[in-house]
Amino acid sequence: MTTYAALLRGINVGGRRLPMADLRGLLEGLGYGDVRTYLQSGNAVFTSAGRDEQGIADDLADALAEHCGFRVDVLVRGHAYLRAVADACPFPAAELEGRQLHVTYLSEPLDADRFAHLDQDAYLPEAFRLGDRALYLYTPDGLGRSKLAEALAKPGPYRGAIATSRNWNTVVKLVEMTRG
Structure with a gap:
């Protein structure tokens, strides 16, 4: 099982x-x-x-x-997979509030070229990093106020892929619940 x-x-x-x-x-x-x-x-x-x-x-x-x-x-x-995504987080998850860190799970790997149009420096201190069929998003003021999240949600980067996001608290809880 x-x-x-x-x-x-x-x-x-x-x-x-x-x-x-x-x-x-x-x-x-x-x-x-x-x-x-x-x-x-x-x-x-x-x-x-x-x-x-x-x-x-x-x-x-x-x-x-x-x-x-x-x-x-x-x-x-x-x-x-869920454990590997949590372990590979490029941001200091233990130091952040759950609302500040999100993972967008993806149906397929995405090439960084899909995000080349985004000037990440323009959104600092917000940031994102790509992982294994996952995108990690750091939003210090929360997702609702994030300009970077808004830019990422526009059509383009995820085209053709299923993408669904979870905050860090949910990421951790799903790892725990699937432990078996």
Whole structure:
């Protein structure tokens, strides 16, 4: 058995409502075990035997579309990957508040050239760094006030990739919950 986290993009924001009890029920209905959710923003942890991450993500996205009536982007990642992303953080996570540090999980690796149009110095002290299918974002005043986050959210850098962000507190909690 492998423990996974499903990261849903854009749930319970902008009118795209999904009760976490429904998400748990969908995952259980697909045959996954030990299903738990975290917060109301589309984080679920569960166990599975013999399935790959993309297959699970596709099945869950299809089930969500049927249940909700709208398409939901889904990323599924195992504990080893989530732990590696947390361990590779290029910012001093232990010294920061959870609201100051975010990880955008990506469906594929992104080349730094996609971000060449951004003059990072213009956004200091805010900063971002690319990792393994992840983008780390440091926003000392929080995400809501971040000009860099606003620039990164514009169409372009993520084109063709699924991207969903979590604050550092959620990153750490998902590592803990998928420990197995």
